[in-house]
Amino acid sequence: MTVRPAVESDLAVVAGIYAHHVRNGVATFELEPPDSAEWRRRLEAVRSAGLPFLVATVSGEVIGYAYCAPWKPxxxxxRTVEDSVYLAPEATGRGAGGLLLDHLLAGCADAGVRQVIAVIVDADAAASVALHRKRGFVEAGRLTAVGYKHGRWLDTLLLQRSLD
Structure with a gap:
């Protein structure tokens, strides 16, 4: 398994991974998967901000991705960002999420980021919470019933990690 910076040719697979989570889960509050133009815009915005947008690959195939975007405009x-880490369903439990997050945090530190925020939907999120806590994230708050998806109200858990 390797981690490298994402390139535009990775975006179709990245979009497919994310679309699965949009349609089938609650890890994101988006209700419709973004189109290819939006994914190109996101990649360019992350790059323009000097932040990391990474993919994990096995035998050259993208199995997950991670990036940071500015927390607020x-x-x-x-110097505060929000992280996003998503894996293909078949890639879970193999260490890809940890490897991506480790590289992402290193890239953020190199970019001068001071604080990384993880906004995790607190439903079926034990693995995501554990992934972040293992890397030093601590609970910073909870927002109750702020998202409505798949017929239910959902809370978000805010986790934070200082890089300085």
């Missing part, structure tokens, strides 16, 4: 938040 206001300048005072410029």
């Amino acid at each position: 206001r300048p005072a938040y410029r």
